[in-house]
Amino acid sequence: MPYPFVLPTTSSFSFSSSFTCESHPSLPLQASTHRGVVRDTLKKHKRLPPASQAPSLSTVTATLQTYLPYLLALDAALSGKPTPADAPSVTPKTTPQIEWRPTLSSNLLPGREPPRIKLHSLDHELLFALSTLANTHTLQSRAALQPLYQTTTAPVGTTHRQTAISTASRHLLDAASIYDYLSSTPASSPCPCPDISPPTLRAQRALALAEATLLAVLKDDPYPAAVAQARNPHDTEWMYKAPDIPKVRAHLFARLCLAAAEHAAQAAAALSGSGSASSGGKVNEGFVRYVEDLRRASRARACRFFGIDAELGGETGVGIAWLRAGLGEVGVERKGDATKSGGGGGLKGLRKEWSERREDKKVERGLDWGADGGVLEETRVLEMLEAKWVKQNDTMLTQPIPPVGPLLAQMPSGREIHTIKPYQPPVLSPEVLEAMRAPPDRSDEVGNYPSSDEETAVDSVPGAFPGRSAEYRTGTPGYF
Template sequence: MPYPFVLPTTSSFSFSSSFACESHPSLPLQASTHRGVVRDTLKKYKRLPPTSQASSLPTVASALQTYLPYLLTLDNGLSRQSAHPSEPSVTLTAPPRIEWRPTLTNSPLPGRELPRIKVHTLEHELLFVLSTLAITHTLQSRAALQPLYLTTTAPVGTAQRQTAITTATRHLLDAASIYNYLCARPPSAQQQLSPCPDIAPATLRAMRSLALAEATLLAVLKDDPYPAAVAQARNPHDTEWMYKSPDVPKVRAHLFARLCLAAAEHAAQAAAGLASSSSSPSTPGSSGKVSEGLLRYVEDLRRASRARACRFFGIDAEIGGETGTGIAWLRAGLGEVGVERKGGEKGVGGLRGLRKEWSERREDKKVERGLDWGADGGRLEETRVLEMLEAKWVKQNDTMLTQPIPPVGPLLAQMPSGREIHTIKPFQPPGLDPEVLEAMRAPPDTLDEIGNYPSSDEDVAVDSIPGAFPGASAQARSGTPGYF
């Protein structure tokens, strides 16, 4: 956790070819220039090895945030949202033709990238840019959390752990704020059918719920000592071989359980939104559906959140002296993550045990290499904690307490509702400084000729005029004789 998203890529585009601004003639050129920086940054990021991509995320976020004020100014001027006479008034001269390669849509051919889709409105361009910025924040959250899951180095200290979780939470709430802003835009902005599920209204609402669910779980992880204890036990570089058994106060255990249930509710809302986006119609001729990996992740996150809630209910019962009830809650949590306990079964052995050990080693390798670790929504991590506590409590109950273990069904029926902890702050759209806007009243010094590269995935320049070769001058392409 969070989900290992892939950043989209885009083609180059000249705003002067589709938009005119008589009051601020330099605005389209400036927008094209900053969009070109975004395109090049996304291209360079995509070609970096996975181990180096995390360090480039601030550069991607900076390029998107620098481009956004120009794009929003164009969009406001085109829709006449500003009543100030000093604000630009933009005119549409021709339908724009912009290409984006979606990354949340399922590819029809396994192992192949999805073909680029064409965007013909400034609204869809804005949706792609803002959703890309939100994905960047989510990836920055992953980068902050990665050191907590490494088993090839010494465990991080308490202060570093708290700082990493706080930073990751801030990025997730920033992503949720952006998605909330996109969902709250005027209804006219959503009237046209989305070209792909990536920017469909249902998908944007689902992504907001997903970011909020992940941020809620991080609020629990910040004060949850059990995952760190399990990671220390598995880390060969841990020199603190003897440490105090983790404990959670009774009141906080019940509070954490309700927070986990709130996260599960948000994950369920995200799953419903993504399913709706997959079944809703898009642009005529398009039949894209949401990525199966993302759908699995959201469902796994929901199940892991409910399992974590069961664990905290079990901790609450064990602190109160009801070890048998605590064991029942642990087994309810194991059932949520797909691990069934039958009769007196206490562990996993044989072929299942080997398969489990292999899965854990593969996940550790993914964390070390910075690949798609955590794509199971935290199910493996929660399973480790539940099995550790179950083995400890069952041994204690068999040798000392001998309390009966009640059935799981009635316990699950008594689950309370979730409790919220985060409030999404309103996203403040960035605007241009008055000095910068006033300077764009001057005519541009150069022509807006950005647009030779069709996509940020490609390096070869392609000219739209048949027969022209890359690098040819505008005069040679037009056929006009030169004078020397």
């Protein structure tokens, strides 16, 4: 958590080959220049090892934010909407030929990247650029949260933990704002792939809001940190300091988790309609599975907080029932009230231990950790509390454990905590626009770069040195 997006890559493109701007002749050249920087940055980011990609996210964000004002100026001039008198006047020459490699589309060939998608509209170029910026914000939130889940180093302090969660929440809300702007912007033509289709963008908006809501709970939730400390050999604080949570906040956190589950359910419903023929395919099954896992983990976390609220009120039996309801949400079966929590024995216990160690290694190496939507983390917390409360109930309280079904039927509705702020698209300053009234100082040539996946440009002229083709034979040598 949040979802480990893979950033797309793109081909080179010259705006001057498809558009002319009489009022601001340098605008197409400047747009091509900044787009080339974006292309090169995405290419370098993709080729970095997964553990080294987090530091380059700020560079990706900066290059996209620099390129977007030029792209928005061109798109606004072509849209036919009323513009100020000093706005650029753009005239199309030919249909643009732009390629992007999607990353959320389902790949029919396992082990290979999805094929590149050809775009013929600046609207789709804008959708890809903005959605890439939103995905980068989501990855930045993951980078901020990663130290909180590491078990190979000393745990972070309370201040560092609060700062990391606040930073991650800000990035997720920025991503949700961009997704909200894109999902409400009508496209001029059908989307060529599901990555930028309106249902997928609405799903990503709801998903980012759900993840930000869960972070608001995580900020004051001591139990995941307590479980992580218990597995961390560098920390022993869990031995003498039990986690504590106020009763009033427990019920509030439960309703926030239910709101996150509702947003995740909305995202799942939107993704189910994103695979229409007009979108050119369907969304990757891993992304769909993550959204469903996040919904289940959110409901399980809500059950845990309802159980904590009951246990703080002296109803340990009801609290155990709530914990088992949460375990049922994440797919852990409990055959009876007398069942003790321990993860099972034999092959089942070994499989669980292996999956937990594999997830810890993913966190350490910076790979796709948290791809299960937080199901494993919440399962650990639920099993820890169930083992503690069952032992306490069996030895001292002996309260009856009610059935789970009636408790789930009494669940209240969710409660919102975040409001998505409207996204403000960046605009070019009057000084920059005035400077682009001058003719360009060089030609707008992008070279022979069909894709950002290629290492270097391919020179079609034979010979070791450019401009010396006349000195090389191109035909088959004859023999005399």
